[in-house]
Amino acid sequence: xxxxxxxxxxxxxxxxxxxxxxxxxxxxxxxxxxxxxxxxxxxxxxxxxxxxxxxxxxxxxxxxxxxxxxxxxxxxxxxxxxxxxxxxxxxxxxxxxxxxxxxxxxxxxxxxxxxxxxxxxxxxxxxxxxxxxxxxxxxxxxxxxxxxxxxxxxxxxxxxxxxxxxxxxxxxxxxxxxxxxxxxxxxxxxxxxxxxxxxxxxxxxxxxxxxxxxxxxxxxxxxxxxxxxxxxxxxxxxxxxxxxxxxxxxxxxxxxxxxxxxxxxxxxxxxxxxxxxxxxxxxxxxxxxxxxxxxxxxxxxxxxxxxxxxxxxxxxxxxxxxxxxxxxxxxxxxxxxxxxxxxxxxxxxxxxxxxxxxxxxxxxxxxxxxxxxxxxxxxxxxxxxxxxxxxxxxxxxxxxxxxxxxxxxxxx
Amino acid sequence: xxxxxxxxxxxxxxxxxxxxxxxxxxxxxxxxxxxxxxxxxxxxxxxxxxxxxxxxxxxxxxxxxxxxxxxxxxxxxxxxxxxxxxxxxxxxxxxxxxxxxxxxxxxxxxxxxxxxxxxxxxxxxxxxxxxxxxxxxxxxxxxxxxxxxxxxxxxxxxxxxxxxxxxxxxxxxxxxxxxxxxxxxxxxxxxxxxxxxxxxxxxxxxxxxxxxxxxxxxxxxxxxxxxxxxxxxxxxxxxxxxxxxxxxxxxxxxxxxxxxxxxxxxxxxxxxxxxxxxxxxxxxxxxxxxxxxxxxxxxxxxxxxxxxxxxxxxxxxxxxxxxxxxxxxxxxxxxxxxxxxxxxxxxxxxxxxxxxxxxxxxxxxxxxxxxxxxxxxxxxxxxxxxxxxxxxxxxxxxxxxxxxxxxxxxxxxxxxxxxxxxxxxxxxxxxxxxxxxx
Numbered sequence: 001x002x003x004x005x006x007x008x009x010x011x012x013x014x015x016x017x018x019x020x021x022x023x024x025x026x027x028x029x030x031x032x033x034x035x036x037x038x039x040x041x042x043x044x045x046x047x048x049x050x051x052x053x054x055x056x057x058x059x060x061x062x063x064x065x066x067x068x069x070x071x072x073x074x075x076x077x078x079x080x081x082x083x084x085x086x087x088x089x090x091x092x093x094x095x096x097x098x099x100x101x102x103x104x105x106x107x108x109x110x111x112x113x114x115x116x117x118x119x120x121x122x123x124x125x126x127x128x129x130x131x132x133x134x135x136x137x138x139x140x141x142x143x144x145x146x147x148x149x150x151x152x153x154x155x156x157x158x159x160x161x162x163x164x165x166x167x168x169x170x171x172x173x174x175x176x177x178x179x180x181x182x183x184x185x186x187x188x189x190x191x192x193x194x195x196x197x198x199x200x201x202x203x204x205x206x207x208x209x210x211x212x213x214x215x216x217x218x219x220x221x222x223x224x225x226x227x228x229x230x231x232x233x234x235x236x237x238x239x240x241x242x243x244x245x246x247x248x249x250x251x252x253x254x255x256x257x258x259x260x261x262x263x264x265x266x267x268x269x270x271x272x273x274x275x276x277x278x279x280x281x282x283x284x285x286x287x288x289x290x291x292x293x294x295x296x297x298x299x300x301x302x303x304x305x306x307x308x309x310x311x312x313x314x315x316x317x318x319x320x321x322x323x324x325x326x327x328x329x330x331x332x333x334x335x336x337x338x339x340x341x342x343x344x345x346x347x348x349x350x351x352x353x354x355x356x357x358x359x360x361x362x363x364x365x366x367x368x369x370x371x372x373x374x375x376x377x378x379x380x381x382x383x384x385x386x387x388x389x390x391x392x393x394x395x396x397x398x399x400x401x402x403x404x405x406x407x408x409x410x411x412x
Numbered sequence: 413x414x415x416x417x418x419x420x421x422x423x424x425x426x427x428x429x430x431x432x433x434x435x436x437x438x439x440x441x442x443x444x445x446x447x448x449x450x451x452x453x454x455x456x457x458x459x460x461x462x463x464x465x466x467x468x469x470x471x472x473x474x475x476x477x478x479x480x481x482x483x484x485x486x487x488x489x490x491x492x493x494x495x496x497x498x499x500x501x502x503x504x505x506x507x508x509x510x511x512x513x514x515x516x517x518x519x520x521x522x523x524x525x526x527x528x529x530x531x532x533x534x535x536x537x538x539x540x541x542x543x544x545x546x547x548x549x550x551x552x553x554x555x556x557x558x559x560x561x562x563x564x565x566x567x568x569x570x571x572x573x574x575x576x577x578x579x580x581x582x583x584x585x586x587x588x589x590x591x592x593x594x595x596x597x598x599x600x601x602x603x604x605x606x607x608x609x610x611x612x613x614x615x616x617x618x619x620x621x622x623x624x625x626x627x628x629x630x631x632x633x634x635x636x637x638x639x640x641x642x643x644x645x646x647x648x649x650x651x652x653x654x655x656x657x658x659x660x661x662x663x664x665x666x667x668x669x670x671x672x673x674x675x676x677x678x679x680x681x682x683x684x685x686x687x688x689x690x691x692x693x694x695x696x697x698x699x700x701x702x703x704x705x706x707x708x709x710x711x712x713x714x715x716x717x718x719x720x721x722x723x724x725x726x727x728x729x730x731x732x733x734x735x736x737x738x739x740x741x742x743x744x745x746x747x748x749x750x751x752x753x754x755x756x757x758x759x760x761x762x763x764x765x766x767x768x769x770x771x772x773x774x775x776x777x778x779x780x781x782x783x784x785x786x787x788x789x790x791x792x793x794x795x796x797x798x799x800x801x802x803x804x805x806x807x808x809x810x811x812x813x814x815x816x817x818x819x820x821x822x823x824x825x826x827x828x829x830x831x832x833x834x835x836x837x838x839x840x841x842x843x844x845x846x847x848x849x850x
Binding site: 287 | 449731744749
């Protein structure tokens, strides 16, 4: 088929062609960037935490009238409150493991420090997050220890969050260990944590910070054998397999039965890992849903626009189509004519669209900390729009191909 | 003529129902997507105290020096205890208050009532006139109570409801962390969002509003610890809440009311003078790097409006533009299909103006129909933002009369704009040519 007549015919209805080109271009620009946003969010939601999430939950409680913890007697009193809670929880039938631990992945809120390998290092090698907890923290969270050993009960100390005492031993995540000692010999070495020495006695495979994010130190964590004393106490609890909801209910009831002078609201007091996951990623999930919705509407609107305008053109050209048919053009020739015409228009649209998409991506990068739009997303977007164009044009093109040759003899 | 054109438009729209439905759907979806995302944007970008936000200022001091600054070179967004206290003592603004977050437990007077965890702030008496907090009963405590570290408290209506059944509780006593406080005032459902007086803790949003306020120095004296965030450049040298007060960690918000440009510039030079003095004393070894932003500028600096909200609004507006381009195309097709009819009207003496009126009314009808559909879809959209947004943001997005009116107006105006070019083309139809070819 010769393309010259198609192009010549396009010139006769410039406005319609320009409008479709524009619509396809804008659609491509928006959906390629929107799909990229969706992909980023999916990546984020799929980040691993490093803990064994099934059957794990977190308890937070506020002791009413708790002492300040500024002197030793009141510190010991705070610790006693916590130890008594841990003991209570240990006796709940559906509970397998309990640890007094301040941090859990996805909980939001974190205690951050700087770590280096030399004393008085000016700029720390990395930022990291503290995981404070007793010797049960590692097994309760289900973090995988790949070198060294866990803390033992004798190493566990207790102090308030503002205390400056440094635990003499630490367990670090592999990600952080490799940053500090790139040769892989971190075990047994000293890390200077907030400029105080602590020996690395163990390395865990993966442990995400307690506030999911895309910082460079998102997997740099230091576990220390400390029960944090304060009016607020947090516990990590592992239920017996499959007994999560029973354990959560029973644990709360048991704590209140043992000591009612506490606040433990349902909104933050008892949260399973999946509750935490839902809370942490709701915004990301929402953004993905919104972007997908917009993409679907956009593609629908664009397809509808193509159907509408092509139908109009077919209606306008019934007589010409009849003439062509009378002169020997087959039905398939007429069908192809409209399909190729659409391909031309759509191609012009995607060329303009690629430019717009890149422009939009640059603008998003400069304003909203977005990475550059990968070429793959552009290519997928281009393919999708060309395909949508062909699908949309098929119905009116088929109707055109059904115009009988006798139409040539009728008045327009 | 208007009624006649309406009838013509209705007939024309009925003649090609498919095309009409397409246009109405496109406008409806485009407008609804824009308005739904706008409702969220409007909620989070709102000015919580529009009548005076440009007079409220947040001072920032670079107490950490170059090592503690972010990559943007900005000083911390809150103050440490020593600086905040000096600024309170110097008292250079018309009204000012240091602010810190507390979360004590309140024990209800009813027997067997279990303690409730409340949120609140330690503030100075000037805080209430500073932020124009509305009192339902009573008033702020006196300046004297600030210095005496009196055990007084201002509670919000929510807590008043919970503890006193909503009655005037001024003069009543409540038990906070085992200590008796006398209620001096009850606020009337005060819950500004964004929480402009405590952006550094809250990030801007959340909660049902603070439950109570007590004198700043009373909070310090009884050792009611900071419940907000704290940031440290160096670890405190001693432990506990006292250690925090002696450290250079930042945990105190600060607001100052400065009524005119002269007052602002005086305050600026006061801050500069203060940091110069600190430099002379050897505490700061770096050039001064102070900021004095008004509340809107400070919220902008703290990026209170989430990026996601802006990007969503942008994408939705993009969708609306595509829908409009689509409508231009479909209207063009629709109008030019009736070239014959236009030719007849023109030949019978209708001026171009009449053609404009006829077709713009038709476009307007499509817009109105799209707007009505858009209203419904916006309603559904706003109701379901809870599925896609964190609850504290979703709760802020509301359907109200201005939003509905805007939806309708946007739909009609946008469609009229989209109809301009097709109408222009229709008005250019040559009557003679049309009549001949028919």
